[in-house]
Amino acid sequence: MKKKLIRIPGVLLGIFLFLSSSIYAQTVQTDSVYIAANYDKKEYMIPMRDGIKLFTAVYTPKAKDVPYPFLMQRTPYSCAPYGEANYSTRIGPSMDLVRDGYIFVRQDVRGRYMSEGAFTWTAPNKDSPKEWDESADTYDTIDWLIKNVKNNNGKVGTFGGSYPGFYVTVGMMDAHPALKAAMPSAPMGDLWRGDDGVHNGAFMMPHNINFISSFGIKRPMPLQKYPAGKLKYDTPDGYQFWLDHGPLTNLNPKHFKGEIIHWEEYLQHPVYDEFWKSRNVEPHLKNIKPAVMSVGGWFDAQDIKGPFIVYNGIKENSPKTSNRLIIGPWYHGSWFTAPGDRSANIPWGSNTGEYYRKELEFKFFGFYLKGRGNMDLPAVMAFNTGANQWKSLDKWPPDVTNHQRFYLMANGKLSTEDVSQTGEPFDEYISDPKKPVPYTSEITTRFGNDWMVEDQRFVATRPDVIVYQSEILQEDMTVSGPIKVNLTVSTSGTDADFVVKVIDVYPNDAKDPDPNPQKIKMGGYQMLLRGDPIRAKFRNSLEKPEPMVPGEPTAINYQLTDVFHTFKKGHRIMVQIQSTWFPMIDLNPGKFMDLFNDVKAEDFKKTTQRIYHSNQQKSSVTFDVYKN
The missing domain is CATH 3.40.50.1820 (Alpha/Beta hydrolase fold, catalytic domain)
Incomplete structure (x- = not known):
């Protein structure tokens, strides 16, 4: 795309x-x-x-x-x-x-x-x-x-x-x-539990590599100015640059030549071992x-x-x-x-x-x-x-009155009611590593900040992004603390990434900014509130990855980072699920393997992912509801 x-x-x-x-x-x-x-x-x-x-x-x-x-x-x-x-x-x-x-x-x-x-x-x-x-x-x-x-x-x-x-x-x-x-x-x-380096096993690619390409240069003696970084962009389009670049294993032969200290540490420690724990x-x-x-x-x-x-x-x-x-x-x-x-x-x-x-x-x-x-x-x-x-x-997270679960339902519905469902027990999409879902609409090689609240309409209509949306809220709902994600999923491969995004959808009559030089349309704006990936092989442990069994429904439970947010009356809550978020996280080839050391271009294949929402195999997100 x-x-x-x-x-x-x-x-x-x-x-x-x-x-x-x-x-x-x-x-x-x-x-x-x-x-x-x-x-x-x-x-x-x-x-x-x-x-x-x-x-x-x-x-x-x-x-x-x-x-x-x-x-x-x-x-x-x-x-x-x-x-x-x-x-x-x-x-x-x-x-x-x-x-x-x-x-x-x-x-x-x-x-x-x-x-x-x-x-x-x-x-x-x-x-x-x-x-x-x-x-x-x-x-x-x-x-x-x-x-x-x-x-x-x-x-x-x-x-x-x-x-x-x-x-x-x-x-x-x-x-x-x-x-x-x-x-x-x-x-x-x-660095391996949600900060700069790795989020739930998924490598935060452009931020890390931009950082360590200059930060990890060896210094023979004290100096006032470090040499320029080893990574050179030949285009302002980071999405296309990393797509053309190929897997992480290309970094050393193309750019680093084994000279970047911190990249060598990632290669030597591809899981959450004692090096990272310390x-x-x-x-x-x-x-x-x-x-x-x-x-x-x-x-x-x-x-x-x-x-x-x-x-x-x-x-x-x-x-x-x-x-x-x-x-x-x-x-x-x-x-x-x-x-x-x-x-x-x-x-x-x-x-x-x-x-x-x-x-x-x-x-x-x-x-x-x-x-x-x-x-x-x-x-x-x-x-x-x-x-x-x-x-x-007086503390964080604050005391809450109750926990509100939203179930992922058929026909793109997001509901607080766990009702009996008929029809197809899952939603299915094909994830193609040659056409990954972008994390921002901006043309950039930097890892900026504006994407954290960016309007998600630019990807909501893609066939590899599954969208679930609530009814219009009849009253304000304030949520606090981490957002709990409980999915039942399967993949046709032996590994996959699942990205869950929680979105605040503005009413269709929401007013545009004033002044508004970018001509932003706030009516129906899909404000990203939280989003995080999980690499399925790390679903049970960051230390000991396990392969997925192709086609087998599997529970994946994790948390999105804390929030303190009021979904206003008249807004909707949306959940989007996808398997690429590029190039913010590196591409998963769909195979159980060491992505830092072993993956090659020919390993990347299309995979079919399923999100289950049957009466027996449920998927949901849960908020802690805060009352003043």
Whole structure:
């Protein structure tokens, strides 16, 4: 299927891009001038317990009227610009905090950019305090800062999003006594259980490969700039590029040549073995001393599960820790800078990002690092999409009144009633790996964010996408927590992917956006709320895959990531099921085999999939219903 390029009229697009770039450039310039005028910059090579030295940039307020706490970010993405005369345009999580006055610390982690040592991918924590790990590097850095940077008040906070969020998380394990507050944002919690790497056994292809093609390049010595990545696109159309590229086994001969460290790790560990388990942060979240505020977005395409992994891990293993969770209607990292008034075509009715920075983040660090005000923030602040309002909760997931199951029925119906059915006991479709279902209508090689709420009408009419839709809702229904999927399926092969998407269908008379340069039609809009694949061979275990028996009805049970959403009165609930989601996840050849190491182009075959909805073999999705 050839996708359509969404076009914005040239004049409107030019005006929009000009205004956006001008406002952004002006903001960055203003921030840069303020930082240079109000902060002094020093650079240090800070020694660790094993003798390795880490490059660290320290921005200290010029005003010396009071001692200041530290706010520190440890990152694998570079502390550039280098040189004490060269100032970064962004030194803290927000300019509100920069203007409030902190000692800001930015550090290249071990083995990256200007720091010494060897880099280890999401390095696991060691049992011995004498051994190196990222927790030890955080401890040693804090200890050095407290003793060597003048005019500090002896308190440290840490922050960072995505991979830096991982360093915040591991840094609060066995923490230095001076570490009082930690804010992991969209942290990488477990790469094989829903974050960047793998979702229910399915490989998140373009995101991973774009990432590791440059990130995994070997570094012979400290450097200020890494060489360009090994993957080169010869077209802006990522769908066509990956279709022409072929299976994952082509990456080394075509691009990587065995030189990309992290790709070699995937090849050596194609299942959830001890290598990946040791990099799961959750079981290590014991005896956490600093106050923690985990932050994430409902529409984060990269690390949507990380905040829940960290929050729940602390709740389970460190129940006495001050432990908070903030989840807004954001894409990956947008809470740091964006207004947060919308996600693509879906407005939220307020500037949620600005509210977070001024009312939540600012208060959290101000209380724990400066002793200012009261810590009256709830345990959980979650934005209810659909209702478009913040809700204070005492835990996540919240208590619910009941569980509402929707059964997949004949003739494309989605019903809360488990009624007797006649006729064909299943829906059937052919999945063709030569014509996979696209995950977005955008022509792109990047793994963006807008697809997380994209109108699914662009695939709903395909014969390899099965659609089930409810009647019009007669009252609002608010759902919270994970969505449970219980399918009975079969395939003509020995393996298959099943992608389940839960969709909020707008009324036919829904109003279009205003302004509306893209000419979006909201009447009947099929807003993707949640979607996730499962690779059938991993249906019972991520460690020990099992083949499907061709043609045999088989139960597949899994969960879609948490939501907090109100399906409004007059809307409908839709479920779409398909077996490809390309190129977001790699293609399944329909055969039980190692897709990282063994698959070849000739292995890919059409397969016939069935979704059962008979009186004996049922399929359903279940929501936890929340009442205020």
